[in-house]
Amino acid sequence: IFSQVTQAPADPILGLTEAFEADARSGKVNLGVGIYKDEAGETPVLRSVKQAEARLLEQEKTKNYLGIDGVQAYNQAVLELLFGKGSELIAQNRAQASQAPGGTGALRIASEFVMSNTQSRTIWVSNPTWANHQNVFETAGLQVKEYTYYRAEDHGMDFDAMMADLATAEQGDLVLLHGCCHNPTGIDPTTEQWQQIGELCRDKGLVPLFDFAYQGFGAGIEEDAQGLRIVAAMVPEMLVASSFSKNFGLYNERIGAVTVVAADTETKDKAFSQVKRTIRASYSNPPAHGALIVSTILGDETLRAEWEAELTEMRERIAEMRTLFVDSLAAAGVTQDFSFISTQNGMFSFSGLNKDQVARLKDEFGVYIVGSGRISVAGMTKSNMPVICKAIAAVL
Numbered sequence: 001i002f003s004q005v006t007q008a009p010a011d012p013i014l015g016l017t018e019a020f021e022a023d024a025r026s027g028k029v030n031l032g033v034g035i036y037k038d039e040a041g042e043t044p045v046l047r048s049v050k051q052a053e054a055r056l057l058e059q060e061k062t063k064n065y066l067g068i069d070g071v072q073a074y075n076q077a078v079l080e081l082l083f084g085k086g087s088e089l090i091a092q093n094r095a096q097a098s099q100a101p102g103g104t105g106a107l108r109i110a111s112e113f114v115m116s117n118t119q120s121r122t123i124w125v126s127n128p129t130w131a132n133h134q135n136v137f138e139t140a141g142l143q144v145k146e147y148t149y150y151r152a153e154d155h156g157m158d159f160d161a162m163m164a165d166l167a168t169a170e171q172g173d174l175v176l177l178h179g180c181c182h183n184p185t186g187i188d189p190t191t192e193q194w195q196q197i198g199e200l201c202r203d204k205g206l207v208p209l210f211d212f213a214y215q216g217f218g219a220g221i222e223e224d225a226q227g228l229r230i231v232a233a234m235v236p237e238m239l240v241a242s243s244f245s246k247n248f249g250l251y252n253e254r255i256g257a258v259t260v261v262a263a264d265t266e267t268k269d270k271a272f273s274q275v276k277r278t279i280r281a282s283y284s285n286p287p288a289h290g291a292l293i294v295s296t297i298l299g300d301e302t303l304r305a306e307w308e309a310e311l312t313e314m315r316e317r318i319a320e321m322r323t324l325f326v327d328s329l330a331a332a333g334v335t336q337d338f339s340f341i342s343t344q345n346g347m348f349s350f351s352g353l354n355k356d357q358v359a360r361l362k363d364e365f366g367v368y369i370v371g372s373g374r375i376s377v378a379g380m381t382k383s384n385m386p387v388i389c390k391a392i393a394a395v396l
């Protein structure tokens with residue numbers, strides 16, 4: 001049977017890392033995948049994580065299975081990060097989180113849950129969006145439609161076009177929203193725009209599915225949750241796929257969560273029971289380590305303060321790289337205006353470089369960025385910046 005199987009195309013993001021690793025050139029730079037690098041170009045384990053792990057190693061007594069929805073203290077901590085401590089939604093018992101294997105695992109569980117238990121068959125995603133969204137949703141059986149998001153002429157958000165496109169959505173359609181640090185554009189709605197998005201979803205009966213993978217990489221932990229909280233306060237039903245890959249640097253622990261919000265506790269409980277059933281049919285129950293790290297840190301005042309400081313350090317270094325990037329491009333002789341890069345949020349900058357320029361960056365200069373022109377600013381350092389900017393100046 002396998003002889004009939006055709007070759008799959010390389011993944012647009014992780015396939016780049018494979019190509020990068022196979023590249024023998026010294027001085028190559030990987031700005032494809034969203035991984036934070038420090039000034040030395042390393043992705044070290046956070047200090048708070050190392051301390052939590054030491055504690056866990058010492059105290060762990062069993063490797064017994066977790067429940068289907070994972071570590072309960074972790075799930076509670078997820079709800080508080082999403083909706084805020086003391087939030088009305090939590091007090092009303094309208095929201096429940098389940099540990100999931102990374103943000104991608106959460107997106108897939110959410111999609112499978114919708115497919116198996118509701119009449120909804122369509123999800124709207126921004127154009128552009130994360131290169132894996134369509135893949136995840138279509139594999140689960142959802143039909144993917146696009147809403148306008150980005151305006152190339154001024155590197156800004158085309159909010160009117162977004163609202164006009166979403167006005168054509170049907171009741172019960174899902175709308176994928178990036179909670180903060182939109183991937184790949186780095187452009188987020190304003191508070192007023194979030195309000196309007198919430199109103200549209202409420203009035204048309206659309207169900208938001210938030211992809212929330214960068215909390216703390218935009219303006220701060222609380223600030224970055226504002227959009228999600230505004231919408232959550234307005235709609236009866238919502239799903240969230242969140243991740244701690246980036247903000248705890250727990251990439252390979254695959255630690256995220258899928259959260260269900262429903263109109264009342266009874267509906268939420270029924271929906272959550274089906275989320276658990278979906279999980280049981282997929283991977284039975286989750287691995288423990290990542291969830292225990294996160295719940296240990298969030299449940300301890302000192303470790304939490306240390307984590308927040310480390311998160312601030314990461315956010316500030318990326319902001320510094322944005323400014324340096326814009327200045328270094330000018331210094332490398334680029335006359336085109338790239339100042340928009342310094343106002344984008346999160347790990348990525350949407351450069352506007354076209355496919356040919358992206359290919360030349362890789363082939364001629366060993367600088368790897370995603371085909372859409374997305375550059376991981378989080379992978380830039382003071383030492384690789386001149387190489388990157390010289391290469392971009394050449395392909396421009």
Ligand code: LMR
Nearest residue numbers: 013014032033034130183
């Ligand atoms: C990215 O967008 O680079 C990250 O979310 C990693 C991934 O899985 O693609």
